[in-house]
Amino acid sequence: MPIYEYRCQDCGRKSSIFVRRIGMQVEPACEHCGSRSMTRLISRVAVLRSDEEIFQGLAEDASLDDVDETDPLSMARWIRRLSRRLGEPLDAEMEAELERMEAGEAPEGEDEGLSGDDQEG
Incomplete structure (x- = not known):
């Protein structure tokens, strides 16, 4: 269950979108201004460490x-x-x-x- 990051083309802020399955189509909306003009970002991979x-x-x-x-x-x-x-x-x-x-x-x-x-x- 990945979390994808998007940058809003209107307000410039990042939003994180939870997706239930890899490959599932999403129509992200900015969590700050509500815009649907979003660009998906390449996120860093999280490495679990103690x-x-x-x-x-x-x-x-x-x-x-x-x-x-x-x-x-x-x-x-x-x-x-x-x-x-x-x-x-x-x-x-x-x-x-x-x-x-x-x-x-x-x-x-x-x-x-x-x-x-x-x-x-």
């Missing part, structure tokens, strides 16, 4: 070490890399937050930056 294998791979991934936690853009890139490595898609709320961070804004609720220098003492 939690231990996933976290071992993360521990060995040096590309995740170059994050600057005081820079919103660096943090956003790191979160996107982590999401890809874990195979976990980002929800719309997280996507919006990352777009703000990529524009140089501090994450929502962070008034004094990302450095953690707001300790009381």
Whole structure:
């Protein structure tokens, strides 16, 4: 029972469509705007791994070490890399937050930056 991904030609967003059988004809509609102008995407193949294998791979991934936690853009890139490595898609709320961070804004609720220098003492 595959799940196919499509990109809407009207709003540009991705939708995932569950199909009961391989080869079954579907008429996908965008889950965001309802448009039927959709293009099927080639999706990555999911490989099942144990939690231990996933976290071992993360521990060995040096590309995740170059994050600057005081820079919103660096943090956003790191979160996107982590999401890809874990195979976990980002929800719309997280996507919006990352777009703000990529524009140089501090994450929502962070008034004094990302450095953690707001300790009381």
